[in-house]
Amino acid sequence: MAERVTAQMVAERAGVSQSAVSRVFTPGASASPRTAEKVRKAAAELGYRPNILARAMVSGRSRIIGLVVAYLENLFYPEVLERLSSALQAQGYHILVFLTSQTEKDADEIVEEVLAYQVDGIVLASVSLSSDLASRCQAAGVPVLLFNRSQDISGLNAVTSDNVGGGRKVGEFLLAGGHDRIGYIAGWEGASTQRDREAGFRQALDAAGRELFCRDVGDFDSERSFAAARRMFSRPESERPDAVFVAGDHMALIVMDVLRFELGLSVPGDVSVVGYDDVPSASWLAYQLTTVRQPADLMVEKSVTALLKAIERPDSAIPKHEVVGAELILRSSARLPEGWKR
């Protein structure tokens, strides 16, 4: 049964040496047209394909990228996974998926496991790493890229959107909208995205001499966002915000649902809601969520470029943090300030 076809078998059938077979299947190796022909014919007949794992052992390149991702529940990530996988596939790499929760200890353990697969690179999506393990990866010569998360550890590549700038834009937008009581629902406090978005948002308020009316935490989690929305808005009009910035679309959509269907409030009539990410469902007609777009395509593109460069030219690649622009997308979930256009 487990009749693995090997290069040796092809070689015998083609009447050449085993290394000749290898060369035919190695891009940029020298083989005469005649040999190549014979080998390809024999290979086709036998259904031969080079064993990537064996190739990896000797070449030191597995063409596998480890992806560690915390929650696919956040709809931003399936999109990222799809794009990342496509882009990498186009370059002959594939993604080995590892799931984890967000605690650092766990992530460290997972990354060790990833390392055991001799991956050529690691993408950490919304996951952080201890500096200890970061240096282990570096020592092992495996480049690490933080996707949508930044960390002050040298040697790590990172790609994020301009979370501070995005947060600031939201602040300025809500201020311009003439809102009196501006609230904020935070994501998981351990996340750099959460911290940066909030920091930018508060900068904008500060600059206008204004203060946050109230704040709660949704932890980037459905249930906790639900609860946070209820706590924040189950009160008389004067005690609840008339605008809220929610640190992620996934949470913002839930907040909208609570406002409209649990509490009977109008969005944006009673409350303006703004999110962050621009996940696909943010543009669904039932929501039309005003949000900050994280350009998944651009972020993935930058990530792939940086990672492959680090893999293929380990010396010339200086790890750096790439920040892509974050654009405010105006839809109908938030009151439009005078003079602004969609």
Next chain:
Amino acid sequence: MAERVTAQMVAERAGVSQSAVSRVFTPGASASPRTAEKVRKAAAELGYRPNILARAMVSGRSRIIGLVVAYLENLFYPEVLERLSSALQAQGYHILVFLTSQTEKDADEIVEEVLAYQVDGIVLASVSLSSDLASRCQAAGVPVLLFNRSQDISGLNAVTSDNVGGGRKVGEFLLAGGHDRIGYIAGWEGASTQRDREAGFRQALDAAGRELFCRDVGDFDSERSFAAARRMFSRPESERPDAVFVAGDHMALIVMDVLRFELGLSVPGDVSVVGYDDVPSASWLAYQLTTVRQPADLMVEKSVTALLKAIERPDSAIPKHEVVGAELILRSSARLPEGWKR
């Protein structure tokens, strides 16, 4: 730099042979407590982990499962991926992701690539396989499992929900709801899920001596579903359905949006909408989509069980098609027949 820590290095440090190190890290191998102790200590100091690829070469087991998936856009799949990956991870396996479109030729090519990674098993999610390649997999001793797709090829495991039964339930439900003009929006016609759901649906109508009022195709694709909904409902009341079964939730949500926000129709006042899958967003308060639940958890569980059995005991495993129940979930997107309860 690329300082890979090998078993040999650990052996030297621990003052034992390389095979002793191997034994310590091989479950069920014999090593004295003292040796094990020494080895573990040395390994910890060096940060050693067995190279899974090297292990795979000699043992013939890579502990990698290839997952081929067509579209992550359908929100059923991220959920499946997450659950599948979790379940497999718990058993020490990991998922190598391959993206593809749905055409058979392409899928065949991808599966060949998957095979090259010496995966222990293959999961095809919403993807079909030529019988030729199916036997290649069988010859290679690599079990294949079709997830959410069935095919009349021997040697393939398959796990689906009871699509025929689910479709029938929807038919009976809409009939009981007293609808006069019942429409259907189909998924991609090449998909067994699409065919089975429609077949069941029509069975129910037939049994009541009723006919489909109209039919269009959304191809499980956002844009085409949008267009299909418009075509079907941009007409006077008597010429458009008062109920529609949409072959997948992903399309059904779009149809609801078109009905409500493009055409100003009320759901379920003017039109009842029923979907299939019960994706997470189907239960969002803005939609409350009545649908047929495909129990992702159960389907994944069955898949993992079947696949691991086929991997670990190749002889005792007879490939079979497992069908899990499909339950109708009543929400408010469709008129409730008299006497029925949510």
Next chain:
DNA sequence: GTGAAAGCGCTAACAT
């Protein structure tokens, strides 16, 4: 229980 040795399937010098 432990070490020596063979070899998984392949690539990469090294000769020729």
Next chain:
DNA sequence: ATGTTAGCGCTTTCAC
């Protein structure tokens, strides 16, 4: 251009 040879890091006989 092609064959020969030596490993990549590991598991697995096989002696002891």
